[in-house]
Amino acid sequence: MATLNIEPNLTQFDDFYEALIETHRDIDTAQSQMVNAKLILLLANHIGDLDVLREAMQHARAGVEEAQTP
Amino acid sequence: MTQDYQELELSYARAPEQATRSGQPTRHPVIIVGAGPVGLATAIDLARQGVRVVVLDDDNKLSNGSRAICFAKRTLEIFDRLGCGDRMFEKGVSWNVGKVFFQNDHVYTFNLLSESGHNRPAFINLQQYYVEGFLYEHAKQLPNLDLRWKNKVTAITQKTDCVEITIDTPDGSYVLEASYLVACDGARSPVRKALGLESKGRTFRDRFLIADVKMKADFPAERWFWFDPPFHRNQSVLLHMQPDNVWRIDFQLGWDADPEVEKRPENVIPRIKALLGDDAQFDFEWLSVYTFACLRMEKFRHGRVLFAGDSAHGVSPFGARGANSGIQDADNLAWKLRLVLEGKAPDRLLDTYASEREYAADENILNSTRATDFITPKSEMSRLFRDAVLKLSKDHPFARKLVNSGRLSLPSTLHGSALNTSDRDTFTGFMVPGAPATDAPISIKGEPGWFLNRVGEGFTALYFSDASDIDAATAAALNRLKYGAIAVKPVVVVPRGGEAPLPHGLESIEDKEGWLAQRFDARPGTTYLIRPDQHVCARWRQFDPTHVEAAVARATCNA
Numbered sequence: 001m002a003t004l005n006i007e008p009n010l011t012q013f014d015d016f017y018e019a020l021i022e023t024h025r026d027i028d029t030a031q032s033q034m035v036n037a038k039l040i041l042l043l044a045n046h047i048g049d050l051d052v053l054r055e056a057m058q059h060a061r062a063g064v065e066e067a068q069t070p
Numbered sequence: 071m072t073q074d075y076q077e078l079e080l081s082y083a084r085a086p087e088q089a090t091r092s093g094q095p096t097r098h099p100v101i102i103v104g105a106g107p108v109g110l111a112t113a114i115d116l117a118r119q120g121v122r123v124v125v126l127d128d129d130n131k132l133s134n135g136s137r138a139i140c141f142a143k144r145t146l147e148i149f150d151r152l153g154c155g156d157r158m159f160e161k162g163v164s165w166n167v168g169k170v171f172f173q174n175d176h177v178y179t180f181n182l183l184s185e186s187g188h189n190r191p192a193f194i195n196l197q198q199y200y201v202e203g204f205l206y207e208h209a210k211q212l213p214n215l216d217l218r219w220k221n222k223v224t225a226i227t228q229k230t231d232c233v234e235i236t237i238d239t240p241d242g243s244y245v246l247e248a249s250y251l252v253a254c255d256g257a258r259s260p261v262r263k264a265l266g267l268e269s270k271g272r273t274f275r276d277r278f279l280i281a282d283v284k285m286k287a288d289f290p291a292e293r294w295f296w297f298d299p300p301f302h303r304n305q306s307v308l309l310h311m312q313p314d315n316v317w318r319i320d321f322q323l324g325w326d327a328d329p330e331v332e333k334r335p336e337n338v339i340p341r342i343k344a345l346l347g348d349d350a351q352f353d354f355e356w357l358s359v360y361t362f363a364c365l366r367m368e369k370f371r372h373g374r375v376l377f378a379g380d381s382a383h384g385v386s387p388f389g390a391r392g393a394n395s396g397i398q399d400a401d402n403l404a405w406k407l408r409l410v411l412e413g414k415a416p417d418r419l420l421d422t423y424a425s426e427r428e429y430a431a432d433e434n435i436l437n438s439t440r441a442t443d444f445i446t447p448k449s450e451m452s453r454l455f456r457d458a459v460l461k462l463s464k465d466h467p468f469a470r471k472l473v474n475s476g477r478l479s480l481p482s483t484l485h486g487s488a489l490n491t492s493d494r495d496t497f498t499g500f501m502v503p504g505a506p507a508t509d510a511p512i513s514i515k516g517e518p519g520w521f522l523n524r525v526g527e528g529f530t531a532l533y534f535s536d537a538s539d540i541d542a543a544t545a546a547a548l549n550r551l552k553y554g555a556i557a558v559k560p561v562v563v564v565p566r567g568g569e570a571p572l573p574h575g576l577e578s579i580e581d582k583e584g585w586l587a588q589r590f591d592a593r594p595g596t597t598y599l600i601r602p603d604q605h606v607c608a609r610w611r612q613f614d615p616t617h618v619e620a621a622v623a624r625a626t627c628n629a
Contacts, residue, residue, distance in 0.1 A: 037454050041455070041459060045469075
């Protein structure tokens, strides 16, 4: 069973980060939301493996609900 | 003149038991409550198999208005087995193709039957009142079938060896007993309520206007679904062609819509004109607003009472899994009831009706729920992803697979059923134990035919030969299957071009295109055991009568 790779796998970390932020330049929040949703779907399809995707979703959700407590 | 099934009035007659007011109530083997599509199909199936059946309906009319319209291939195959498929097919509008539109674009086309070599199409559209009318006319020809109109069940008592039913009629009430009662009395099931039982699930916060519109229109016989079209912004629309130039159009209205206001003709006319243009000519046959839910009873069997159709389970309509799964319930139940009543199978075979159809209901509920969540997203984020999928679907093939305007009804493969014999030999393809047998073109003595018309109404042992390898011992062993405690009909499949008929009195069919062997991953010697409801229950690479006997015993809880 394949697992999510959480070790460094990008090679150009800063380039990637800048590109991600740039993707959202000059659009409003609602538009950005749509971009994010489409990006998730595109990347999910590229990854393909549902077990890996589920693991990623679990990591994404972890700690979010507690974040509201001051 | 075509019969108007919506207006047909069926005659009430005083029941024979009402004349004799004293003594023991009459005991019937099976009483069915509800003469809708599922009740009638169950009754026809039982009566054809020699079981005497009484059907009680509290009304004396068939369905009216716009209810079920999409009847699936598997349902047509069941109607064929019951002897009324041709009529349904000839009147219905056949379709295989669906198109999905988003805003101004056509984003996706699907074909539900892209493979040729099947008798029936993926779907026919046929008004429920026609389906009921045709079933009724077929039913009334059967000698074992007693249809009683204006017979309303008012009380039920379960006893150890029967169910006692009190029935109210225009001539007062009377009591009957049944060895088994089948409740096919719809979503609000009075029988279910009388037993203090519930059907539970989830209601969706949305409303749809459904309109049956009589008009001449240029749309093809395809299921068309629009997300956010220009003529109905931010909502969905669904279009189906029906017989008699009647079109079914569904408009999503949202939860805050007022049903009473929305179904007024003067408020519907502008919606139709937005879709068809201002000059459109049409009349309304039916207008109503509905909400939908996915729900089911926890168990479909309670003692001697079995629940089938909407009384047992309900789904939102996207996917046409309501009436179709109810007909499949009937298909699953009738042969089991018959064997139990004949003393050839123990009562617990009926537990497998419940477990197999509860499993199928879960599959239908899952698919209907997922479609409804896509059509009616329940949160802002859900709507965002839904719209993202639609935006991507125009240019990206992968996104089209995520578009869910309804996953159309398919019969369940009964994985994990206790009645299946697990494979010990290796096979590929879809004809696994539990799967409904697939169709294929065949010929018999040179006459073209269809495979599914040769199986059902009993167990079948399907033996694939190359015509040269039927030796006398094999032929004798195949013939002997006819005389077991539970009869198994042997059918020999002769390869394409092979010589038939075979000697030894064996029924044989020629695999006209070679597709039967292909679809069943068969080689010479391959043997399949197929149930009376046409589901595969066992298969082997070699024919061995002891294996067949063991599989029949397993499939009837006699193991």
